[in-house]
Amino acid sequence: MDHQQFAELYDAHARAVYAHAVRMTGDRAGAEDIVSLTFLEAWRLRDTFDRVTGSRAWLLGVATNVVRNTRRAARRHRDALARLPPPDPVPDPADAVVSRLTDTDRATAALAVLGRLRHADREVLVLSVWSGLSHDEVARVCGVKVGTVRSRLSRARARARARLRVLTAAQLAQHPSPTAGKGNP
Template sequence: MDYSLHARIRAGDPEAFRELFRDHAPLVHRHAVRVTGDRALAEDIVSLTYLEAWRLRDRLLDHEAGPRPWLMGIAVNVLRNTTRAARRHQAALGRLPARDTVPDFADELVGRMADADQLAAAHRALKKLRRTEREVFTLCVWSGLGYAEAAAALGVPVGTVRSRLSRARARLRKLAEQELKKNREPLPRPGQVQGGRTSAARSYESHEETYG
Protein backbone atom coordinates (compact mmCIF):
# COMPACT_ATOMS: atom_id res chain seq x y z
CA MET A 1 0.00 0.00 0.00
CA ASP A 2 1.11 3.51 -0.78
CA TYR A 3 1.49 5.31 2.53
CA SER A 4 2.52 8.63 1.00
CA LEU A 5 -0.75 10.26 2.06
CA HIS A 6 -0.17 9.17 5.65
CA ALA A 7 3.29 10.72 5.61
CA ARG A 8 2.03 13.92 4.03
CA ILE A 9 -0.73 14.24 6.63
CA ARG A 10 1.76 13.72 9.46
CA ALA A 11 4.01 16.35 7.90
CA GLY A 12 1.15 18.85 7.84
CA ASP A 13 1.05 19.11 4.06
CA PRO A 14 -1.85 21.53 3.26
CA GLU A 15 -2.63 19.74 -0.01
CA ALA A 16 -2.91 16.42 1.85
CA PHE A 17 -5.42 17.97 4.24
CA ARG A 18 -7.38 19.42 1.34
CA GLU A 19 -7.52 15.92 -0.12
CA LEU A 20 -8.57 14.53 3.27
CA PHE A 21 -11.33 17.14 3.50
CA ARG A 22 -12.55 16.62 -0.07
CA ASP A 23 -12.72 12.84 0.31
CA HIS A 24 -14.20 12.51 3.80
CA ALA A 25 -15.86 15.73 4.99
CA PRO A 26 -19.25 14.74 3.48
CA LEU A 27 -19.14 11.46 5.41
CA VAL A 28 -18.28 13.22 8.68
CA HIS A 29 -21.08 15.73 8.09
CA ARG A 30 -23.72 13.08 7.31
CA HIS A 31 -22.68 11.12 10.37
CA ALA A 32 -22.87 14.20 12.60
CA VAL A 33 -26.29 15.19 11.22
CA ARG A 34 -27.72 11.78 12.00
CA VAL A 35 -26.23 11.64 15.48
CA THR A 36 -27.15 15.17 16.55
CA GLY A 37 -30.22 15.85 14.43
CA ASP A 38 -28.88 19.33 13.72
CA ARG A 39 -27.29 20.37 10.43
CA ALA A 40 -25.80 23.58 11.82
CA LEU A 41 -24.18 21.72 14.70
CA ALA A 42 -22.98 19.06 12.26
CA GLU A 43 -21.05 21.72 10.37
CA ASP A 44 -19.35 22.68 13.63
CA ILE A 45 -18.55 19.01 14.23
CA VAL A 46 -16.85 18.81 10.84
CA SER A 47 -14.73 21.89 11.58
CA LEU A 48 -13.77 20.61 15.04
CA THR A 49 -12.97 17.16 13.64
CA TYR A 50 -10.53 18.56 11.10
CA LEU A 51 -8.96 20.89 13.65
CA GLU A 52 -8.40 17.88 15.89
CA ALA A 53 -7.08 15.88 12.92
CA TRP A 54 -4.51 18.61 12.34
CA ARG A 55 -3.55 18.64 16.01
CA LEU A 56 -3.33 14.81 16.16
CA ARG A 57 -1.87 14.28 12.69
CA ASP A 58 1.23 12.54 13.99
CA ARG A 59 -0.98 9.74 15.37
CA LEU A 60 -1.98 8.52 11.90
CA LEU A 61 0.17 5.42 11.62
CA ASP A 62 1.33 3.66 8.47
CA HIS A 63 -0.19 0.33 9.51
CA GLU A 64 -3.69 1.83 9.31
CA ALA A 65 -5.54 0.87 6.14
CA GLY A 66 -6.43 4.47 5.38
CA PRO A 67 -7.29 7.78 7.02
CA ARG A 68 -11.06 7.18 7.16
CA PRO A 69 -11.21 5.09 10.38
CA TRP A 70 -8.71 7.44 12.05
CA LEU A 71 -10.74 10.49 11.04
CA MET A 72 -14.07 8.95 12.07
CA GLY A 73 -12.57 8.02 15.43
CA ILE A 74 -11.75 11.68 15.93
CA ALA A 75 -15.31 12.61 14.89
CA VAL A 76 -16.76 10.20 17.44
CA ASN A 77 -14.69 11.80 20.20
CA VAL A 78 -15.75 15.29 19.11
CA LEU A 79 -19.38 14.19 19.20
CA ARG A 80 -18.92 12.77 22.69
CA ASN A 81 -17.48 16.06 23.88
CA THR A 82 -20.31 18.12 22.39
CA THR A 83 -23.23 16.03 23.65
CA ARG A 84 -24.46 18.74 25.97
CA ALA A 85 -24.46 21.33 23.21
CA ALA A 86 -26.21 18.87 20.89
CA ARG A 87 -28.99 18.36 23.44
CA ARG A 88 -29.55 22.11 23.62
CA HIS A 89 -29.78 22.32 19.86
CA GLN A 90 -32.13 19.35 19.69
CA ALA A 91 -34.44 20.89 22.29
CA ALA A 92 -34.66 24.09 20.29
CA LEU A 93 -35.10 22.36 16.94
CA GLY A 94 -37.62 19.93 18.40
CA ARG A 95 -40.19 22.71 18.09
CA LEU A 96 -39.67 22.76 14.31
CA PRO A 97 -41.05 20.26 11.78
CA ALA A 98 -38.93 17.11 11.82
CA ARG A 99 -38.08 17.38 8.12
CA ASP A 100 -36.21 20.63 8.84
CA THR A 101 -34.19 18.87 11.54
CA VAL A 102 -33.21 15.51 10.09
CA PRO A 103 -34.66 15.23 6.57
CA ASP A 104 -32.98 11.90 5.77
CA PHE A 105 -33.22 10.23 9.17
CA ALA A 106 -36.22 8.14 8.18
CA ASP A 107 -34.45 6.83 5.08
CA GLU A 108 -31.63 5.35 7.18
CA LEU A 109 -33.37 4.04 10.29
CA VAL A 110 -37.08 3.42 9.87
CA GLY A 111 -37.91 3.94 6.20
CA ARG A 112 -40.06 6.84 5.13
CA MET A 113 -42.20 7.36 8.21
CA ALA A 114 -45.53 9.07 7.74
CA ASP A 115 -45.34 11.93 10.22
CA ALA A 116 -43.18 13.91 12.63
CA ASP A 117 -44.44 12.04 15.70
CA GLN A 118 -43.18 8.73 14.35
CA LEU A 119 -39.85 10.26 13.41
CA ALA A 120 -39.45 11.73 16.89
CA ALA A 121 -40.32 8.36 18.43
CA ALA A 122 -37.58 6.64 16.43
CA HIS A 123 -35.03 9.30 17.42
CA ARG A 124 -35.98 8.91 21.10
CA ALA A 125 -35.54 5.15 20.78
CA LEU A 126 -32.06 5.57 19.33
CA LYS A 127 -31.06 7.88 22.18
CA LYS A 128 -32.04 5.19 24.70
CA LEU A 129 -29.34 2.86 23.45
CA ARG A 130 -26.11 2.68 25.40
CA ARG A 131 -23.56 5.11 24.03
CA THR A 132 -21.26 2.29 22.94
CA GLU A 133 -24.10 0.58 21.05
CA ARG A 134 -25.29 3.82 19.51
CA GLU A 135 -21.79 4.67 18.25
CA VAL A 136 -21.37 1.27 16.59
CA PHE A 137 -24.85 1.47 15.05
CA THR A 138 -24.33 4.94 13.62
CA LEU A 139 -20.86 4.13 12.25
CA CYS A 140 -21.79 0.81 10.65
CA VAL A 141 -25.41 1.33 9.58
CA TRP A 142 -25.60 5.06 8.93
CA SER A 143 -22.07 5.84 7.76
CA GLY A 144 -21.30 2.54 6.09
CA LEU A 145 -18.05 1.67 7.86
CA GLY A 146 -17.05 -1.98 7.86
CA TYR A 147 -16.51 -3.88 11.08
CA ALA A 148 -12.73 -3.44 10.89
CA GLU A 149 -13.02 0.29 10.17
CA ALA A 150 -15.46 0.83 13.03
CA ALA A 151 -13.20 -1.16 15.33
CA ALA A 152 -10.25 1.04 14.37
CA ALA A 153 -12.31 4.21 14.81
CA LEU A 154 -13.48 3.20 18.29
CA GLY A 155 -10.31 1.47 19.42
CA VAL A 156 -12.02 -1.86 20.17
CA PRO A 157 -11.72 -5.40 18.73
CA VAL A 158 -13.76 -6.36 15.68
CA GLY A 159 -15.64 -8.94 17.76
CA THR A 160 -16.76 -6.17 20.11
CA VAL A 161 -18.14 -4.19 17.19
CA ARG A 162 -20.10 -7.21 15.99
CA SER A 163 -21.60 -7.96 19.41
CA ARG A 164 -22.48 -4.32 20.12
CA LEU A 165 -24.13 -3.94 16.72
CA SER A 166 -26.17 -7.09 17.26
CA ARG A 167 -27.38 -5.84 20.65
CA ALA A 168 -28.09 -2.38 19.23
CA ARG A 169 -30.29 -3.78 16.46
CA ALA A 170 -32.27 -5.95 18.86
CA ARG A 171 -32.75 -3.21 21.43
CA LEU A 172 -33.55 -0.55 18.85
CA ARG A 173 -36.29 -2.67 17.32
CA LYS A 174 -37.98 -3.12 20.70
CA LEU A 175 -37.52 0.49 21.78
CA ALA A 176 -38.87 1.86 18.51
CA GLU A 177 -41.95 -0.33 18.80
CA GLN A 178 -42.51 0.88 22.38
CA GLU A 179 -42.14 4.52 21.38
CA LEU A 180 -44.59 4.10 18.52
CA LYS A 181 -47.14 2.43 20.79
CA LYS A 182 -46.89 5.24 23.34
CA ASN A 183 -47.66 7.77 20.63
CA ARG A 184 -50.26 5.78 18.70
CA GLU A 185 -53.13 7.89 17.41
CA PRO A 186 -56.72 7.16 18.55
CA LEU A 187 -59.07 5.55 16.07
CA PRO A 188 -60.18 8.08 13.46
CA ARG A 189 -63.59 9.63 13.60
CA PRO A 190 -65.87 9.24 10.60
CA GLY A 191 -64.47 11.23 7.71
CA GLN A 192 -60.94 11.28 9.11
CA VAL A 193 -57.95 9.41 7.72
CA GLN A 194 -55.82 7.47 10.18
CA GLY A 195 -52.03 8.00 10.19
CA GLY A 196 -49.72 5.45 8.68
CA ARG A 197 -48.18 4.04 11.85
CA THR A 198 -48.78 0.41 10.89
CA SER A 199 -47.04 0.87 7.55
CA ALA A 200 -44.20 2.71 9.34
CA ALA A 201 -43.66 -0.24 11.67
CA ARG A 202 -43.55 -2.56 8.66
CA SER A 203 -41.04 -0.22 7.02
CA TYR A 204 -38.84 -0.40 10.11
CA GLU A 205 -38.98 -4.20 10.13
CA SER A 206 -38.11 -4.29 6.44
CA HIS A 207 -35.11 -2.04 7.07
CA GLU A 208 -33.88 -4.25 9.88
CA GLU A 209 -34.18 -7.33 7.63
CA THR A 210 -32.01 -5.54 5.07
CA TYR A 211 -29.21 -4.86 7.57
CA GLY A 212 -29.82 -7.80 9.88
Protein backbone atom coordinates (compact mmCIF):
# COMPACT_ATOMS: atom_id res chain seq x y z
CA MET A 1 0.00 0.00 0.00
CA ASP A 2 1.52 3.32 -1.06
CA HIS A 3 1.01 6.83 0.35
CA GLN A 4 -1.86 7.65 -2.01
CA GLN A 5 -3.75 4.44 -1.21
CA PHE A 6 -3.25 5.01 2.51
CA ALA A 7 -4.55 8.59 2.21
CA GLU A 8 -7.65 7.24 0.45
CA LEU A 9 -8.06 4.64 3.21
CA TYR A 10 -7.90 7.41 5.81
CA ASP A 11 -10.41 9.61 3.97
CA ALA A 12 -12.83 6.72 3.57
CA HIS A 13 -12.72 5.37 7.13
CA ALA A 14 -11.52 8.03 9.59
CA ARG A 15 -15.08 8.90 10.67
CA ALA A 16 -15.98 5.24 11.23
CA VAL A 17 -12.82 4.69 13.28
CA TYR A 18 -13.59 7.82 15.33
CA ALA A 19 -17.18 6.69 16.00
CA HIS A 20 -15.90 3.25 17.03
CA ALA A 21 -13.30 4.82 19.34
CA VAL A 22 -15.94 7.06 20.97
CA ARG A 23 -18.13 4.02 21.62
CA MET A 24 -15.18 2.06 23.02
CA THR A 25 -13.83 4.83 25.27
CA GLY A 26 -16.83 7.06 25.97
CA ASP A 27 -14.45 9.99 25.59
CA ARG A 28 -14.42 12.22 22.50
CA ALA A 29 -10.99 13.72 23.17
CA GLY A 30 -9.55 10.30 23.94
CA ALA A 31 -11.17 8.97 20.77
CA GLU A 32 -9.25 11.52 18.71
CA ASP A 33 -6.03 10.15 20.17
CA ILE A 34 -7.18 6.60 19.39
CA VAL A 35 -7.83 7.57 15.76
CA SER A 36 -4.34 9.03 15.46
CA LEU A 37 -2.73 5.99 17.03
CA THR A 38 -4.88 3.66 14.91
CA PHE A 39 -3.73 5.18 11.65
CA LEU A 40 -0.11 5.27 12.81
CA GLU A 41 -0.35 1.58 13.66
CA ALA A 42 -2.19 0.86 10.40
CA TRP A 43 0.64 2.50 8.47
CA ARG A 44 3.16 0.39 10.35
CA LEU A 45 1.11 -2.76 9.62
CA ARG A 46 0.14 -1.83 6.05
CA ASP A 47 1.96 -4.85 4.63
CA THR A 48 -0.34 -7.17 6.62
CA PHE A 49 -3.50 -5.56 5.21
CA ASP A 50 -5.81 -8.26 3.87
CA ARG A 51 -8.08 -7.00 1.09
CA VAL A 52 -10.37 -10.00 1.59
CA THR A 53 -11.22 -8.95 5.16
CA GLY A 54 -11.96 -5.43 3.98
CA SER A 55 -10.35 -2.18 4.94
CA ARG A 56 -13.08 -1.04 7.37
CA ALA A 57 -13.04 -4.28 9.36
CA TRP A 58 -9.23 -4.31 9.38
CA LEU A 59 -9.05 -0.71 10.63
CA LEU A 60 -11.69 -1.33 13.34
CA GLY A 61 -9.67 -4.34 14.47
CA VAL A 62 -6.54 -2.18 14.66
CA ALA A 63 -8.52 0.48 16.57
CA THR A 64 -9.82 -2.11 19.03
CA ASN A 65 -6.28 -3.30 19.71
CA VAL A 66 -5.11 0.30 20.14
CA VAL A 67 -7.88 0.89 22.71
CA ARG A 68 -6.85 -2.26 24.60
CA ASN A 69 -3.18 -1.29 24.53
CA THR A 70 -3.98 2.25 25.66
CA ARG A 71 -6.05 0.95 28.58
CA ARG A 72 -3.30 -1.46 29.60
CA ALA A 73 -0.71 1.31 29.43
CA ALA A 74 -2.93 3.61 31.52
CA ARG A 75 -3.43 0.86 34.11
CA ARG A 76 0.32 0.18 34.27
CA HIS A 77 0.94 3.90 34.66
CA ARG A 78 -1.62 4.18 37.51
CA ASP A 79 -0.15 1.12 39.21
CA ALA A 80 3.37 2.54 38.94
CA LEU A 81 2.22 5.85 40.40
CA ALA A 82 0.49 4.02 43.25
CA ARG A 83 3.78 2.30 44.14
CA LEU A 84 5.64 5.60 44.45
CA PRO A 85 6.16 6.98 47.93
CA PRO A 86 3.93 9.90 48.82
CA PRO A 87 5.37 13.22 47.69
CA ASP A 88 7.04 15.52 50.17
CA PRO A 89 4.86 18.37 51.31
CA VAL A 90 5.13 21.37 49.04
CA PRO A 91 6.07 24.63 50.73
CA ASP A 92 3.53 27.42 50.59
CA PRO A 93 4.47 29.67 47.65
CA ALA A 94 3.31 32.69 49.64
CA ASP A 95 6.28 32.21 51.98
CA ALA A 96 8.67 32.31 49.04
CA VAL A 97 7.02 35.47 47.70
CA VAL A 98 7.30 37.22 51.07
CA SER A 99 10.92 36.11 51.35
CA ARG A 100 11.69 37.43 47.87
CA LEU A 101 10.01 40.73 48.67
CA THR A 102 12.08 41.01 51.84
CA ASP A 103 15.22 40.08 49.91
CA THR A 104 14.33 42.63 47.24
CA ASP A 105 13.86 45.32 49.89
CA ARG A 106 17.21 44.43 51.42
CA ALA A 107 18.96 44.42 48.05
CA THR A 108 17.39 47.76 47.16
CA ALA A 109 18.53 49.22 50.48
CA ALA A 110 22.04 47.80 50.03
CA LEU A 111 22.31 49.24 46.54
CA ALA A 112 21.07 52.61 47.79
CA VAL A 113 23.71 52.56 50.53
CA LEU A 114 26.44 51.52 48.08
CA GLY A 115 25.41 54.29 45.73
CA ARG A 116 26.06 56.86 48.47
CA LEU A 117 29.61 55.66 49.23
CA ARG A 118 32.72 57.13 47.65
CA HIS A 119 33.82 55.20 44.57
CA ALA A 120 37.04 53.88 46.15
CA ASP A 121 35.20 52.72 49.29
CA ARG A 122 32.40 51.11 47.27
CA GLU A 123 34.93 49.31 45.06
CA VAL A 124 36.77 47.80 48.02
CA LEU A 125 33.54 46.84 49.81
CA VAL A 126 32.03 45.15 46.76
CA LEU A 127 35.21 43.24 45.91
CA SER A 128 35.77 42.12 49.47
CA VAL A 129 32.26 41.42 50.74
CA TRP A 130 30.24 40.47 47.68
CA SER A 131 32.93 39.03 45.47
CA GLY A 132 34.69 37.31 48.37
CA LEU A 133 38.21 38.42 47.46
CA SER A 134 40.92 38.49 50.11
CA HIS A 135 42.57 41.76 51.13
CA ASP A 136 45.63 40.83 49.05
CA GLU A 137 43.46 40.13 46.00
CA VAL A 138 41.51 43.38 46.41
CA ALA A 139 44.80 45.27 46.69
CA ARG A 140 46.03 43.74 43.42
CA VAL A 141 42.74 44.48 41.63
CA CYS A 142 42.63 48.09 42.85
CA GLY A 143 46.35 48.70 42.48
CA VAL A 144 46.80 49.82 46.11
CA LYS A 145 48.55 48.52 49.22
CA VAL A 146 46.88 46.01 51.56
CA GLY A 147 46.87 48.62 54.34
CA THR A 148 44.91 50.97 52.08
CA VAL A 149 42.38 48.20 51.40
CA ARG A 150 41.94 47.61 55.14
CA SER A 151 41.41 51.28 55.92
CA ARG A 152 39.02 51.80 52.98
CA LEU A 153 37.10 48.67 53.94
CA SER A 154 36.82 49.79 57.56
CA ARG A 155 35.66 53.26 56.49
CA ALA A 156 33.21 51.81 53.92
CA ARG A 157 31.66 49.44 56.45
CA ALA A 158 31.25 52.19 59.03
CA ARG A 159 29.65 54.56 56.50
CA ALA A 160 27.45 51.78 55.10
CA ARG A 161 26.20 50.86 58.59
CA ALA A 162 25.43 54.49 59.38
CA ARG A 163 23.58 55.04 56.09
CA LEU A 164 21.71 51.76 56.51
CA ARG A 165 20.55 52.81 59.99
CA VAL A 166 19.25 56.08 58.57
CA LEU A 167 17.57 54.32 55.66
CA THR A 168 16.00 51.67 57.91
CA ALA A 169 14.70 54.32 60.29
CA ALA A 170 13.16 56.18 57.36
CA GLN A 171 11.52 53.00 56.06
CA LEU A 172 10.13 52.17 59.49
CA ALA A 173 8.73 55.69 59.78
CA GLN A 174 6.97 55.24 56.43
CA HIS A 175 5.66 51.73 57.25
CA PRO A 176 5.08 51.46 60.99
CA SER A 177 4.50 48.06 62.55
CA PRO A 178 0.80 47.13 63.08
CA THR A 179 1.53 46.66 66.80
CA ALA A 180 3.35 49.99 67.18
CA GLY A 181 1.77 52.22 69.80
CA LYS A 182 -0.36 49.44 71.32
CA GLY A 183 1.81 48.80 74.33
CA ASN A 184 3.49 45.78 72.77
CA PRO A 185 7.26 45.52 72.96
